[in-house]
Each structure stands twice: as C-alpha cells, then as structure tokens.
Amino acid sequence: xxxxxxxxxxxxxxxxxxxxxxxxxxxxxxxxxxxxxxxxxxxxxxxxxxxxxxxxxxxxxxxxxxxxxxxxxxxxxxxxxxxxxxxxxxxxxxxxxxxxxxxxxxxxxxxxxxxxxxxxxxxxxxxxxxxxxxxxxxxxxxxxxxxxxxxxxxxxxxxxxxxxxxxxxxxxxxxxxxxxxxxxxxxxxxxxxxxxxxxxxxxxxxxxxxxxxxxxxxxxxxxxxxxxxxxxxxxxxxxxxxxxxxxxxxxxxxxxxxxxxxxxxxxxxxxxxxxxxxxxxxxxxxxxxxxxxxxxxxxxxxxxxxxxxxxxxxxxxxxxxxxxxxxxxxxxxxxxxxxxxxxxxxxxxxxxxxxxxxxxxxxxxxxxxxxxxxxxxxxxxxxxxxxxxxxxxxxxx
Amino acid sequence: xxxxxxxxxxxxxxxxxxxxxxxxxxxxxxxxxxxxxxxxxxxxxxxxxxxxxxxxxxxxxxxxxxxxxxxxxxxxxxxxxxxxxxxxxxxxxxxxxxxxxxxxxxxxxxxxxxxxxxxxxxxxxxxxxxxxxxxxxxxxxxxxxxxxxxxxxxxxxxxxxxxxxxxxxxxxxxxxxxxxxxxxxxxxxxxxxxxxxxxxxxxxxxxxxxxxxxxxxxxxxxxxxxxxxxxxxxxxxxxxxxxxxxxxxxxxxxxxxxxxxxxxxxxxxxxxxxxxxxxxxxxxxxxxxxxxxxxxxxxxxxxxxxxxxxxxxxxxxxxxxxxxxxxxxxxxxxxxxxxxxxxxxxxxxxxxxxxxxxxxxxxxxxxxxxxxxxxxxxxxxxxxxxxxxxxxxxxxxxxxxxxxxxxxxxxxxxxxxxxxxxxxxxxxxxxxxxxxxxxxxxxxxxxxxxxxxxxxxxxxxxxxxxxxxxxxxxxxxxxxxxxxxxxxxxxxxxxxxxxxxxxxxxxxxxxxxxxxxxxxxxxxxxxxxxxxxxxxxxxxxxxxxxxxxxxxxxxxxxxxxxxxxxxxxxxxxxxxxxxxxxxxxxxxxxxxxxxxxxxxxx
Numbered sequence: 001x002x003x004x005x006x007x008x009x010x011x012x013x014x015x016x017x018x019x020x021x022x023x024x025x026x027x028x029x030x031x032x033x034x035x036x037x038x039x040x041x042x043x044x045x046x047x048x049x050x051x052x053x054x055x056x057x058x059x060x061x062x063x064x065x066x067x068x069x070x071x072x073x074x075x076x077x078x079x080x081x082x083x084x085x086x087x088x089x090x091x092x093x094x095x096x097x098x099x100x101x102x103x104x105x106x107x108x109x110x111x112x113x114x115x116x117x118x119x120x121x122x123x124x125x126x127x128x129x130x131x132x133x134x135x136x137x138x139x140x141x142x143x144x145x146x147x148x149x150x151x152x153x154x155x156x157x158x159x160x161x162x163x164x165x166x167x168x169x170x171x172x173x174x175x176x177x178x179x180x181x182x183x184x185x186x187x188x189x190x191x192x193x194x195x196x197x198x199x200x201x202x203x204x205x206x207x208x209x210x211x212x213x214x215x216x217x218x219x220x221x222x223x224x225x226x227x228x229x230x231x232x233x234x235x236x237x238x239x240x241x242x243x244x245x246x247x248x249x250x251x252x253x254x255x256x257x258x259x260x261x262x263x264x265x266x267x268x269x270x271x272x273x274x275x276x277x278x279x280x281x282x283x284x285x286x287x288x289x290x291x292x293x294x295x296x297x298x299x300x301x302x303x304x305x306x307x308x309x310x311x312x313x314x315x316x317x318x319x320x321x322x323x324x325x326x327x328x329x330x331x332x333x334x335x336x337x338x339x340x341x342x343x344x345x346x347x348x349x350x351x352x353x354x355x356x357x358x359x360x361x362x363x364x365x366x367x368x369x370x371x372x373x374x375x376x377x378x379x380x381x382x383x384x385x386x387x388x389x390x391x392x393x394x395x396x397x
Numbered sequence: 398x399x400x401x402x403x404x405x406x407x408x409x410x411x412x413x414x415x416x417x418x419x420x421x422x423x424x425x426x427x428x429x430x431x432x433x434x435x436x437x438x439x440x441x442x443x444x445x446x447x448x449x450x451x452x453x454x455x456x457x458x459x460x461x462x463x464x465x466x467x468x469x470x471x472x473x474x475x476x477x478x479x480x481x482x483x484x485x486x487x488x489x490x491x492x493x494x495x496x497x498x499x500x501x502x503x504x505x506x507x508x509x510x511x512x513x514x515x516x517x518x519x520x521x522x523x524x525x526x527x528x529x530x531x532x533x534x535x536x537x538x539x540x541x542x543x544x545x546x547x548x549x550x551x552x553x554x555x556x557x558x559x560x561x562x563x564x565x566x567x568x569x570x571x572x573x574x575x576x577x578x579x580x581x582x583x584x585x586x587x588x589x590x591x592x593x594x595x596x597x598x599x600x601x602x603x604x605x606x607x608x609x610x611x612x613x614x615x616x617x618x619x620x621x622x623x624x625x626x627x628x629x630x631x632x633x634x635x636x637x638x639x640x641x642x643x644x645x646x647x648x649x650x651x652x653x654x655x656x657x658x659x660x661x662x663x664x665x666x667x668x669x670x671x672x673x674x675x676x677x678x679x680x681x682x683x684x685x686x687x688x689x690x691x692x693x694x695x696x697x698x699x700x701x702x703x704x705x706x707x708x709x710x711x712x713x714x715x716x717x718x719x720x721x722x723x724x725x726x727x728x729x730x731x732x733x734x735x736x737x738x739x740x741x742x743x744x745x746x747x748x749x750x751x752x753x754x755x756x757x758x759x760x761x762x763x764x765x766x767x768x769x770x771x772x773x774x775x776x777x778x779x780x781x782x783x784x785x786x787x788x789x790x791x792x793x794x795x796x797x798x799x800x801x802x803x804x805x806x807x808x809x810x811x812x813x814x815x816x817x818x819x820x821x822x823x824x825x826x827x828x829x830x831x832x833x834x835x836x837x838x839x840x841x842x843x844x845x846x847x848x849x850x851x852x853x854x855x856x857x858x859x860x861x862x863x864x865x866x867x868x869x870x871x872x873x874x875x876x877x878x879x880x881x882x883x884x885x886x887x888x889x890x891x892x893x894x895x896x897x898x899x900x901x902x903x904x905x906x907x908x909x910x911x912x913x914x915x916x917x918x919x920x921x922x923x924x925x926x927x928x929x930x931x932x933x934x935x936x937x938x939x940x941x942x943x944x945x946x947x948x949x950x951x952x953x954x955x956x957x958x959x960x961x962x963x964x965x966x967x968x969x970x971x972x973x974x975x976x977x978x979x980x981x982x983x984x985x986x987x988x989x990x991x992x993x994x995x996x997x998x999x
Contacts, residue, residue: 002399107611109610111610111923111924114607114976122978123645123979123981124979127979140643142643343640354566375565375631375632382632
C-alpha cells in the first residue's frame with residue numbers, strides 16, 4: 001500500500017513536470033514592440049501597400065491593354081451596374097448583392113428614406129446601404145426575386161477586387177469580366193442568357209449611343225461585361241490604414257499598430273497580402289488536420305474540455321460547400337472592410353469578427369491567440385475600413 | 398510514514414481554512430486560490446487518506462488492542478461534524494436563505510480550531526511532533542498562486558472610464574451567467590427596457606444609425622456611452638443586431654433573453670454581450686450624476702477561482718466556491734451608491750456633447766421636486782423607490798422574496814423590471830412587465846373637471862412622479878387630453894385629442910410635451926440632437942396642477958355629458974412609421990388610457 005502510493009505520487013509528479021517542462025520550453029512567439037517607422041517599413045517590405053488616391057496611380061496598377069480604362073467606359077459600367085432591368089424579373093442589379101450607395105458623397109439618405117411615405121429602400125438596405133461595404137450583409141446570397149444560393153454561399157465584397165488575382169469563393173474565376181458574365185447567367189443571380197441581356201440593353205435608348213461611343217462594335221454581351229469590369233475596378237476604398245502606410249503615425253491607434261505587428265508576425269500576411277490583403281492566392285481551409293475533428297483546448301482545468309466540432313469546418317457547413325474541387329480550397333478573402341462585411345466564412349456561419357480571427361489563428365496558424373492578441377488584431381482590422389475613393393472621373397454625357 | 402501524511406494534510410486543511418478568515422485579510426488573488434485549494438485538498442485527503450486511516454486506526458486500537466481513548470472518539474465526532482458542514486457549504490452554500498448555511502459556516506470555522514486542538518492533544522500523548530510541521534511550512538511557503546492567474550491580475554488594477562480603455566469581452570461577464578443563482582432577478586431584467594436598450598430596440602437602432610449618418614460615425618459613441626458601454630470599451634464603433642439566417646432576428650418579441658442565454662452556452666464570455674448588462678450597473682464605482690454616461694465602471698472586481706473558466710466543470714466549481722463564502726461576491730457587486738438618485742443620473746440626464754443643450758433632465762427635475770428631501774427621510778424618495786419597487790393592484794407593494802436563489806428573504810426586493818413609461822417594448826415580450834409599467838403610469842396623475850362660465854376646465858395634477866410628466870425623451874412621449882362633450886340630444890359639441898386616420902393626434906390637441914426646434918426654429922423631428930431652441934414646453938412639473946380650458950358654445954342645451962381622458966402613447970405615430978421602414982414587423986404602440994373622468998353638468 002505504501003509502495004503503491006509512493007509510485008503513484010512519483011508517476012503523477014513526473015507526468016505533471018513533463019507537461020510543464022514542455023510548456024515552459026516551447027519557444028514563445030514574441031512580437032517585438034516596433035517603432036512606428038520600423039513597423040511601417042516592415043509592412044511595406046512584406047508587400048502591404050496603400051490604395052492609390054489618384055486616378056493616374058490607379059491606372060498604373062489596374063489598367064489592362066485588353067480592356068483599357070476610360071472615363072466614358074466607367075460611366076457606362078456604372079449605369080449597367082445599377083440597372084435592375086438586367087435581370088429576369090427586373091428586380092435585381094449587381095448592386096442588389098454588392099450593395100453600396102452610388103452617390104459616394106451622399107449624406108442623409110437614411111433620413112430621407114425614413115421621412116418619405118412608401119420609400120424605395122426599406123428593411124436592411126435602409127441602414128446598410130450607406131455602409132459602403134459592397135455586400136448584402138446576408139448570411140447567404142439571394143438573387144433575382146429572392147432565389148437562394150444553391151450552396152448557401154455568402155456574398156463577398158466587390159470593393160477592392162481590382163487588386164485581386166482570383167475571384168469567387170473557389171478562386172476558379174480569373175477576371176471580373178468573367179465573373180460578371182457568370183452572374184448574369186446564373187439562375188440564382190440575374191438569370192438571363194447573353195442574348196436576353198443584349199435585348200434588355202437595347203430596350204433602353206440611352207444605352208445605344210453610350211455603347212457606340214465606348215466600343216467600336218456597339219452593344220454586345222461581351223462589351224457589357226467589359227464595361228462593368230472597368231467600373232468595378234474603380235471601386236476601391238481608403239482608410240486609416242492607408243494613411244498610416246503613407247506616413248501618418250497618428251492615423252491608427254497604438255492597439256491597432258500592435259495588431260498590425262501581430263498580423264505580420266504570426267503570419268496572417270502570408271496569405272492576406274498585397275494591396276487588397278487577400279485575393280492573391282488559393283489556400284486550404286482548415287489547414288491543420290489536427291484541428292479538424294476535435295478541438296482540444298489546453299487549459300488549467302480539472303477536466304480539459306473536448307469539444308466536438310463539424311468534421312469539415314470549425315463551424316456548421318450549411319450548404320455543404322467544400323471549395324474548389326471539393327478539396328477545401330478557397331480563395332483567400334480580401335480583408336479590406338472586413339469589419340463591415342460580417343457574417344464570415346463561405347456560408348456566413350460565424351457572425352462576429354473576434355470569433356473569425358480566433359478560428360483563423362487556430363486552424364490556419366495552429367495558434368491559440370491570447371485575448372489581447374485577438375483584440376489587437378481586431379483593432380487593426382478596423383483600420384482597414386474605408387470609404388470609396390472619389391477619383392473625380394467625369395465620363396457622363 | 399502514513400501518520401506524517403495525515404498530519405500534513407490535516408494541517409494544510411486547517412491553515413488553508415483559517416487563512417480565509419477576515420482576520421488575515423489576505424490579498425484577493427491569494428484568497429481565491431486558497432479557497433479552491435482548501436476544498437480540493439480536503440476532498441482528496443478525506444477520500445483517499447483520512448477515511449481509510451481512521452477506519453484502520455479505530456480497528457487497530459479500539460478493536461484489536463482494546464485501547465480506551467475518549468478523546469479519540471471526541472476527535473472522530475468533531476471530524477465528522479466538520480466534514481458534514483464542509484459538504485453542506487460546498488454543495489448548498491451559505492447563501493443566507495437558510496439557517497443551516499450559517500450554522501455550517503460557523504461550525505466549520507470555529508470547529509476547526511477545536512479539531513486541531515484535539516488532534517494535537519491526541520497525537521502528542523503518544524509521541525513528539527516531528528518533521529510534519531516543517532513540511533507543512535514549506536508547503537505553505539511554496540504556494541505561489543499568482544503565476545497561475547497572471548492574465549487576470551494584469552487587468553485587475555485598471556479602471557475604465559466610460560469613454561476609453563480597452564478590455565476583453567471576458568471582463569464583461571455575460572448576464573446569462575448570473576442567471577444560475579439570481580434567476581428571479583434575471584427573469585425581470587431579461588424582458589426589461591434595460592436589457593432591450595441596444596441591438597434589440599428598433600427605435601434605438603434607427604436613431605443610432607441616423608445619428609451616425611447625420612453627425613459622422615464617431616457620434617454614435619455619444620449614444621453608446623449609456624446604451625452600449627461594453628461595445629465602446631471594446632473599441633467597437635457601432636451597435637450590432639442579431640440575425641437569424643438572412644432575416645432580422647425576432648428579438649423584439651423574444652422572451653427571457655433566449656438568444657443571450659444560447660450565446661452564452663455556445664460561446665461563453667468570448668462573445669461580447671452588448672447593451673446594459675448586469676455588469677454595467679453592478680460594476681459602477683463612481684457616479685457624479687452629471688449625465689452623458691458620467692460613471693466609472695470598474696472591471697477589476699474580485700473573481701473566485703474558475704470564475705472565468707470556459708468549461709462546465711469550472712463554471713460549476715466557481716458557483717460552489719461563491720456559495721460557500723459569498724461575502725466577497727456580494728460586496729463586489731453592490732455599493733451604497735446604487736440607492737442614490739445620482740447613480741441613475743449618470744444616464745438619465747442627457748445633454749449634447751458639443752452644444753451643451755439639455756436634452757433629458759430627469760435627474761435635475763427630481764432634484765428640484767419635493768421628493769428630494771434628504772432631511773426628512775419619510776418624504777425623501779429616490780429613483781428606486783418608485784422604479785424598482787414592485788406594484789400590485791395599482792399600488793406599490795414591496796415584493797417579499799429573494800434576490801438569490803435560496804438566499805435571505807427580503808422585505809422589499811428591488812425588482813429589475815425598471816418600470817418607467819415604456820410599457821410597449823417590454824409588453825411585446827412579457828405582459829407581466831407591461832402591467833408593472835402601466836400601473837406605475839397610472840399612479841402618476843390625477844384629473845379634475847368643471848364647467849364655469851361656458852368653459853370646460855380640466856385640471857391635470859402630477860401627483861405621483863418625482864419629475865416632469867412626461868420626462869425622459871419628452872419630445873417623443875405623447876401625453877394628452879382626449880375630450881368629448883355631448884349635449885342633451887347626444888350630439889357632440891366639442892371634441893379634442895382624437896387620432897387622425899393616419900394614427901397621428903389631431904392638430905390643436907392639448908399635449909403635455911416639449912418640442913425641440915433646430916437653429917432655424919423648425920421642429921427637429923427625429924434628429925433631437927439638433928435641438929437649439931425650445932419651441933414649447935407643456936410638461937407638468939412634480940406636484941404641479943395644470944389647467945386646460947375649452948370654450949363651450951353659449952347656446953348649447955344642458956345637461957352636458959363630459960368625457961375626459963388622459964391618454965399616453967410612448968412614441969408618436971410618425972416616429973413609429975419611420976422606424977417601421979426598417980423594421981416592418983414592429984407593431985404600432987397602443988394608446989393607453991391612464992385616467993378617465995365622465996361627468997354630467999346641468
């Protein structure tokens with residue numbers, strides 16, 4: 001009995017000290033306290049860049065000889081983007097899901113909506129139109145006449161897509177033009193054939209002259225998608241983060257700077273990179289196999305908590321979408337304006353940004369971030385919020 | 398060898414126990430660890446060491462060796478007594494409601510001294526004390542609990558001013574956690590207007606968004622200081638609402654804070670609770686009563702071991718630890734300040750942050766009213782005397798009951814319905830809540846009518862409110878007279894204060910309200926913060942009698958039958974119409990008939 005107790009104690013002590021030793025010896029990721037200049041230098045050297053504030057600089061970055069950008073084309077694209085006639089039931093435009101106020105300077109839209117009888121805009125849009133987020137804020141997309149997305153996919157923001165290389169959740173689409181053609185034809189979006197689109201455009205006499213002015217071959221489905229692409233390329237946003245990168249140290253808070261350092265140090269920037277902080281590559285999610293089935297949380301509790309999570313994703317996968325080739329491959333989402341595009345992930349299963357950051361760190365980086373680290377990263381993500389840049393392009397006739 | 402174990406464990410139990418006594422006043426960080434250790438060690442030691450030892454010991458000496466030791470039996474008796482009281486304290490606790498809790502607590506506390514004395518006497522009779530004491534000392538010294546909870550102690554020194562400071566959502570403990578012991582209070586709060594003051598309040602959401610649009614997004618923080626303090630401290634710039642798939646969550650009608658409780662089950666404290674939670678009010682340490690969120694909320698309260706734990710086991714244990722010795726818990730959530738009116742004034746007075754225009758002055762109205770009479774305690778009535786006292790049969794009827802499950806029965810439990818004037822939004826969830834508010838509203842005024850010189854004279858007296866009638870956002874509250882006079886043939890000869898077909902009150906009705914004008918002297922409508930000039934103020938001050946007179950045609954044929962009602966509506970129809978643009982499911986607030994007087998005049 002005495003011996004048994006002795007050995008039990010020895011074994012317990014060994015196990016405990018081994019665990020503590022491992023925990024103690026594990027190298028801690030220490031993110032240094034950078035000075036403002038050092039941090040900016042680091043961010044720029046890792047490929048993080050501000051959004052250009054002038055039209056000329058934007059042209060340098062996004063202009064393409066195959067579909068050159070002109071003020072007239074932008075104006076035409078803008079008309080088409082907001083035209084609800086370009087959908088089967090004439091209720092949906094591109095801006096129905098990629099929602100933002102066409103009038104960038106608009107102030108007082110909500111007040112006038114609330115104060116008019118039978119206003120055009122109601123429900124969610126009344127408040128959220130002026131978010132200038134480029135999404136519908138729904139959990140999953142709804143197309144013409146409320147058709148639900150067959151895979152319950154969440155609408156991604158259209159803002160800043162001009163800096164992206166891949167499009168849609170799977171990243172299988174290579175250009176905005178291609179995706180706009182897809183969207184016209186998809187039954188759960190605009191639900192029109194290319195021929196029908198052309199017919200709808202010809203219905204409106206003002207388009208004919210406009211198309212002739214912009215394109216040699218006048219009205220065609222391809223030209224429609226080209227004009228839309230050009231307009232979408234001008235939809236960029238600038239915020240406090242851009243001002244910081246350009247040299248304004250007071251643009252973002254100390255906490256946000258810590259967040260940026262964490263963002264770089266922990267490796268988030270590995271995928272969420274370049275100007276748009278995302279959209280540059282296709283990656284696996286969730287990355288860490290160990291985190292797929294069980295989420296074992298290390299804690300100093302009497303019983304460590306074992307939580308069963310969905311076997312495919314760390315959240316319920318309503319819609320059953322599994323990414324490109326059903327292999328959990330997703331385009332890295334654009335993080336600009338992320339704090340105004342909740343809910344998160346491909347089916348909008350996670351409603352809060354802090355939870356999304358926690359999931360990403362756990363499953364993509366294999367890290368359990370501390371609460372401070374999460375809050376700092378969220379403070380940084382808030383600085384990515386921005387207003388649509390008014391490039392002062394005058395192309396309307 | 399075994400005897401040494403037993404000695405060490407008995408003394409560890411004893412010392413960890415007495416260290417918790419007030420006398421020692423040890424630092425809270427150490428207290429909470431020692432308390433948990435005391436229980437865990439005692440359990441382990443009792444189960445695996447002492448019980449088998451005692452059994453063996455009695456068997457060996459009493460039955461085999463036939464030693465007669467009366468003090469041994471006394472020792473056993475006191476040991477049993479201590480174990481029983483300990484078990485009672487752990488599983489049921491000393492919550493204050495039952496006598497056993499207090500008996501157990503004292504038995505456990507003072508009995509331990511007796512036990513140790515008997516124990517020393519019992520052991521030293523046979524042999525001299527040895528290594529055990531030295532070991533014990535080492536053990537106590539080596540208890541350095543601060544390293545375990547480094548994360549929380551870092552925060553514990555901080556004080557949050559309402560406008561700045563960043564904290565983790567964990568420090569804004571979810572109200573659903575309080576439910577497990579304070580179920581009645583939680584039920585009252587969960588359908589009250591304090592709970593539904595932010596994301597689930599359609600009027601508020603519309604106004605906050607409007608304020609952000611009109612004055613810039615930063616301006617939302619002015620609203621959020623009182624409506625959503627937790628979100629502000631976490632650095633969030635706007636109030637969020639819940640969604641149910643692609644639809645707005647139905648929380649206008651949702652009872653018992655179901656969404657909040659579900660959130661807490663799945664996300665624990667990681668998901669921030671927005672709005673006015675238990676913590677918001679119960680962690681306020683300072684309030685100077687000047688309005689606009691002028692309070693200091695402190696998030697460095699004393700937490701028992703495992704209180705922040707995310708696991709169920711931890712949650713269970715923390716509850717047991719609190720119940721067994723709830724004094725610290727009680728003290729850290731209450732404050733004499735909470736009974737004073739200036740505490741409520743931190744939010745129930747409101748002024749524009751830049752123009753300094755006084756928008757809501759409920760507290761200042763009360764200060765000037767006869768209810769503010771600190772010299773005569775019988776006449777002095779603070780906010781909670783009316784707004785947190787139970788009502789029954791249209792009268793104040795202090796609720797006899799408990800605020801903690803199994804706690805002390807109090808003569809006047811301060812109910813958390815927060816009855817004020819907004820019967821409508823709480824009534825959508827719970828009729829019992831609505832009843833409380835309607836009863837309170839009915840205690841506020843009296844009507845008297847008379848006809849003199851062809852004039853109908855209606856007197857409205859503010860008899861019950863310690864502030865103006867109406868108060869609060871009095872530009873949105875509608876309190877008016879509905880008058881109908883019919884002559885002998887039943888023909889209506891005078892009618893005032895009826896609703897038009899669009900739901901708004903007829904022009905020319907007698908309303909008791911204030912009307913704000915902007916800098917150009919035009920009514921501000923929804924944008925109340927544009928207030929620059931007071932266009933009219935017909936509110937009735939506390940104890941004031943207001944007289945309204947109506948001309949009656951001299952040629953009418955008497956007798957006249959006069960019907961006067963004092964009507965109340967929480968929001969004007971035009972405001973509700975505006976909010977319904979965003980929230981189509983919102984019903985129209987009803988017109989409440991507070992008082993009705995019918996009289997025949999010859």
